[in-house]
Amino acid sequence: MGRIAEALKRAEQERRTPSPGRLSRSAGLADSINVSAMLNLPTGVGQADASCLEVSDEVLPIVEGMSGSLVTYYDRACPVSEQFRTLRTRLISLNPRNEHRVLAITSTVPKEGKSVSTVNLAFSMAEIRHLKTVVVDGDFRRSSLAKLLNLRNTPGLADLLRGEATYEEVLQPTPLPNLFFIAAGNTDKRSAAELLSNRKTADVFRRLHAQFHYSLVDTPPVTTVTDVSIIGHMCSAVILVVRLNKALEPMARRAVRLLQVNNIPILGALLVGDDRSIQRYGYQYSYDRNYRDYLRQDSNDDTAE
Amino acid sequence: MSDYQNQQQSTMATQADGERGSRASSADQAHVSDLRETVMEALRILSLRRWVFLVPFCLATTTAFVASQFLPRTYTTSTLFERIDDPVLRELPDGQGAGAFEYFRRTLPRDIKTPEAMGPIVTMLGLDNDLARDADGNLTPESIQVRNDRGIALASLVSVEWWERAKHTDTVELKYRGPDPAVGAPLVEEMRKNYVRLARAKLRETLTVTKEFFEGIAAEHRERVNQLDRELTQFKLDNPGVDPTDPDNITYQRTLLRARLDDLGRERASIESEAEVRRNFLAVAESGDAVIPNLPLIGETLIPSISPAARRLDKQIRTIEQQINELQVTRGMTERHPEIVELRKMQSRYAEQLAQQHQADQLAGLANRPVNADFQLGQGHTTEWDPARLRTQMELVALGDRLADNERAVLTTEKSLARFNEMHANIFLNRRSFMARAEELKDAQVEYQNHKGQAQELARRLNVEEMEKGVQFASIRAAEVSVVPSSPASKTILIMTLLVGAATGTVCVVLSELFDRRFRTVEQVTRSLGVALLECIDEIVTAAERRRRFLRRMVFAPAAGAALFGMTVVSGSLAYLSLESPELYLRVKQFPQTILGFLHVTELKPDELDAGSPALITDNLRVKSIGDIEEPFADSVVQ
Numbered sequence: 017m018g019r020i021a022e023a024l025k026r027a028e029q030e031r032r033t034p035s036p037g038r039l040s041r042s043a044g045l046a047d048s049i050n051v052s053a054m055l056n057l058p059t060g061v062g063q064a065d066a067s068c069l070e071v072s073d074e075v076l077p078i079v080e081g082m083s084g085s086l087v088t089y090y091d092r093a094c095p096v097s098e099q100f101r102t103l104r105t106r107l108i109s110l111n112p113r114n115e116h117r118v119l120a121i122t123s124t125v126p127k128e129g130k131s132v133s134t135v136n137l138a139f140s141m142a143e144i145r146h147l148k149t150v151v152v153d154g155d156f157r158r159s160s161l162a163k164l165l166n167l168r169n170t171p172g173l174a175d176l177l178r179g180e181a182t183y184e185e186v187l188q189p190t191p192l193p194n195l196f197f198i199a200a201g202n203t204d205k206r207s208a209a210e211l212l213s214n215r216k217t218a219d220v221f222r223r224l225h226a227q228f229h230y231s232l233v234d235t236p237p238v239t240t241v242t243d244v245s246i247i248g249h250m251c252s253a254v255i256l257v258v259r260l261n262k263a264l265e266p267m268a269r270r271a272v273r274l275l276q277v278n279n280i281p282i283l284g285a286l287l288v289g290d291d292r293s294i295q296r297y298g299y300q301y302s303y304d305r306n307y308r309d310y311l312r313q314d315s316n317d318d319t320a321e
Numbered sequence: 322m323s324d325y326q327n328q329q330q331s332t333m334a335t336q337a338d339g340e341r342g343s344r345a346s347s348a349d350q351a352h353v354s355d356l357r358e359t360v361m362e363a364l365r366i367l368s369l370r371r372w373v374f375l376v377p378f379c380l381a382t383t384t385a386f387v388a389s390q391f392l393p394r395t396y397t398t399s400t401l402f403e404r405i406d407d408p409v410l411r412e413l414p415d416g417q418g419a420g421a422f423e424y425f426r427r428t429l430p431r432d433i434k435t436p437e438a439m440g441p442i443v444t445m446l447g448l449d450n451d452l453a454r455d456a457d458g459n460l461t462p463e464s465i466q467v468r469n470d471r472g473i474a475l476a477s478l479v480s481v482e483w484w485e486r487a488k489h490t491d492t493v494e495l496k497y498r499g500p501d502p503a504v505g506a507p508l509v510e511e512m513r514k515n516y517v518r519l520a521r522a523k524l525r526e527t528l529t530v531t532k533e534f535f536e537g538i539a540a541e542h543r544e545r546v547n548q549l550d551r552e553l554t555q556f557k558l559d560n561p562g563v564d565p566t567d568p569d570n571i572t573y574q575r576t577l578l579r580a581r582l583d584d585l586g587r588e589r590a591s592i593e594s595e596a597e598v599r600r601n602f603l604a605v606a607e608s609g610d611a612v613i614p615n616l617p618l619i620g621e622t623l624i625p626s627i628s629p630a631a632r633r634l635d636k637q638i639r640t641i642e643q644q645i646n647e648l649q650v651t652r653g654m655t656e657r658h659p660e661i662v663e664l665r666k667m668q669s670r671y672a673e674q675l676a677q678q679h680q681a682d683q684l685a686g687l688a689n690r691p692v693n694a695d696f697q698l699g700q701g702h703t704t705e706w707d708p709a710r711l712r713t714q715m716e717l718v719a720l721g722d723r724l725a726d727n728e729r730a731v732l733t734t735e736k737s738l739a740r741f742n743e744m745h746a747n748i749f750l751n752r753r754s755f756m757a758r759a760e761e762l763k764d765a766q767v768e769y770q771n772h773k774g775q776a777q778e779l780a781r782r783l784n785v786e787e788m789e790k791g792v793q794f795a796s797i798r799a800a801e802v803s804v805v806p807s808s809p810a811s812k813t814i815l816i817m818t819l820l821v822g823a824a825t826g827t828v829c830v831v832l833s834e835l836f837d838r839r840f841r842t843v844e845q846v847t848r849s850l851g852v853a854l855l856e857c858i859d860e861i862v863t864a865a866e867r868r869r870r871f872l873r874r875m876v877f878a879p880a881a882g883a884a885l886f887g888m889t890v891v892s893g894s895l896a897y898l899s900l901e902s903p904e905l906y907l908r909v910k911q912f913p914q915t916i917l918g919f920l921h922v923t924e925l926k927p928d929e930l931d932a933g934s935p936a937l938i939t940d941n942l943r944v945k946s947i948g949d950i951e952e953p954f955a956d957s958v959v960q
Contacts, residue, residue, distance in 0.1 A: 084863040099856055099858050107855070256850075259840075261841060269850060284854060285846060285850055286858065287846055287856070288857075288860070290859070
């Protein structure tokens with residue numbers, strides 16, 4: 017068993033350790049980026065054609081402190097990254113006119129993985145160079161995206177809504193040039209509902225809608241607080257994250273009913289976790305190995321070309 | 322109908338058959354598939370909720386194992402013995418022996434459990450020591466009642482089982498099943514001895530009664546035999562020659578009687594001739610002729626005496642002779658018959674007396690000279706005639722008596738001859754009756770001999786049984802004190818406990834599955850929520866999570882499983898030891914106290930260790946009996 021553990025650990029280190037030629041930028045890069053320069057925002061809708069999406073194949077830097085759960089950044093060859101790409105494709109296909117979208121991502125109960133899914137989806141979206149994407153941490157109570165991305169939490173959306181910061185101040189760059197992040201910020205003992213009910217909130221979301229192709233807003237659980245009901249009205253649609261083996265069926269149905277009652281369009285459900293109806297061990301092992309080999313082979317072919 | 326149409330119809334029929342076959346096959350496959358899916362689903366749920374099953378299983382199993390140690394124990398002790406019946410006794414007629422042994426077999430469970438039989442056993446076991454006694458130390462009537470009740474209670478714990486029920490052999494097992502192992506062995510042994518004692522007493526009683534019965538029957542048959550024998554003898558006497566084994570007897574008797582008549586005729590002629598001579602002599606003597614005629618010599622038998630006493634004796638001798646003749650003729654007696662022998666002896670005595678009388682008569686001067694030829698009458702001496710005439714006259718009287726006897730003998734003989742002739746005519750008619758009587762006598766004799774022999778045999782067997790050498794009681798297996806309980810059985814406890822654990826685990830799994838409303842599959846989500854499914858994202862496993870999982874799977878889960886398993890195994894081992902090796906179980910239970918005792922002793926001062934060294938403490942830990950373990954340190958720990 018020790019050998020297996022060592023082998024897994026060694027493989028993980030090899031996967032996490034970039035080759036000398038691929039490492040182009042180091043940590044702390046975000047601070048030196050001029051956000052305004054990078055915000056070469058699209059002038060209108062419908063400019064990007066879904067059929068000719070340009071996917072970035074540049075070598076990504078290692079960012080210290082960023083969560084290892086962001087597999088779409090660290091391990092693009094893994095099946096989970098591919099699943100997020102599939103989700104990305106699905107979202108794009110649901111948007112045939114390439115309109116700008118503000119998507120709220122919520123769940124039924126806490127700890128279902130909506131934050132990790134939001135960031136991974138954002139990284140997956142940002143793999144397409146021309147898609148400007150922003151991740152907004154709309155959960156003022158349990159803000160976790162800043163920790164995941166190892167970015168500062170203030171100033172953030174709350175500071176912006178309180179008028180303590182400007183829009184440009186709260187917009188933080190990420191290791192990907194077309195991906196930006198807005199932290200939750202400091203509420204200063206104000207309630208989330210109060211902040212979200214502010215008139216500035218709609219302005220902020222309109223600006224996000226105008227500037228980014230996709231704005232992904234991480235929100236609190238539907239059944240816990242009413243934030244989603246407020247944010248949802250300012251978003252194009254809501255994605256409901258459901259974690260298998262954790263989310264309770266009554267709670268999930270209640271969440272859907274709440275969203276429907278509030279006339280918030282539900283784009284669909286994103287399932288996270290193991291589907292235990294599948295014979296996990298042998299199936300997953302063979303699937304992972306074969307798919308990983310396939311992706312690596314494809315990557316080697318691209319490099320050779 | 323054209324060939325094309327026929328071919329088309331046959332093709333359609335073939336297709337229909339194929340469809341029917343495929344439907345049946347698909348139905349079978351669906352059935353098998355449903356079963357497989359059900360099994361796989363059950364296995365999937367069990368695998369998914371293995372901890373939900375394992376934890377209640379181990380806890381319930383451990384609880385059941387611990388609880389099993391408090392179950393009341395039952396100990397079994399048995400003794401096996403064999404009763405070999407005496408074949409002779411068993412084969413007694415009228416089922417006497419077999420009935421007796423069947424009686425033993427039937428009454429054994431009852432006899433050995435009577436209060437009278439169990440009372441002494443209770444006393445022997447010392448179970449009446451707490452009962453009240455009088456001044457002499459004897460139990461009071463109330464105490465005896467209590468003792469008997471205890472005996473009955475003890476007897477209810479003993480069962481009698483037959484291993485073998487053969488004709489001559491009974492293999493019996495007395496089995497004690499009760500809570501006290503120390504009581505079982507002496508109890509069943511004493512009950513076995515009781516049974517042997519009771520069986521022998523009953524057997525002797527049966528033998529005595531049977532013997533007396535057969536003796537009585539034999540006596541009755543003996544009386545009947547005697548009566549029949551007398552009747553048959555009388556019948557034979559009344560009907561001579563009726564016995565077919567002596568067919569010529571009556572003819573012989575008739576011949577004898579005829580010869581006797583001839584002899585009597587000749588004797589009569591001789592007597593008449595003798596009398597004629599003497600009458601002629603007297604006539605000459607009365608006529609006065611000088612010449613005295615010569616008289617023929619008359620034998621001594623014709624003139625035995627001349628005195629009245631001699632005549633009387635002579636008459637008696639002849640009467641006896643007539644009786645002998647009559648007995649020989651009528652009853653077929655021989656000279657060796659005791660009655661004939663007795664008559665002959667009497668006749669001999671009379672003959673001796675007659676001889677003596679003759680001598681006395683001669684001495685008395687009576688004429689004892691026989692009349693012979695030299696007697697002359699012509700010489701003129703008239704007085705010389707007188708003695709001769711007198712003697713002749715006396716001889717004539719004697720001859721007259723003899724003639725009268727002859728005539729009576731002739732009449733008697735003729736009468737007998739007539740009767741024998743009549744018998745000879747009826748002999749075949751009477752022989753049938755004789756044969757029936759003889760057969761009856763023979764049967765009676767056989768029965769008499771049979772019953773007499775049985776009574777004698779029973780007497781011999783009774784003597785043998787008195788020496789306890791008749792029915793054999795052999796102990797095949799003596800009772801032994803068993804410290805291992807027979808109930809509950811360790812296998813039963815093990816199986817039941819595992820079943821309880823498995824049932825508990827299964828119930829927990831089923832309940833958790835029933836009340837678990839969490840989404841498990843994608844289908845559940847899509848079916849329940851009614852929203853579009855965008856994508857299924859697998860679990861993202863980071864390195865830290867992988868380490869946690871590794872630790873959980875390789876360390877914590879095995880540790881928890883091992884702890885649960887160890888708890889179950891330890892409790893199960895203790896439960897098993899308590900059933901299979903109680904002594905070792907007690908030692909294991911006392912082990913912590915022993916360790917504490919060692920620590921305690923080592924803390925004692927050196928001078929205090931003399932009374933309780935560890936070696937002594939260890940020796941003090943010994944089991945006297947189950948449920949009675951000595952306090953391990955009662956003698957050694959210094960207070």
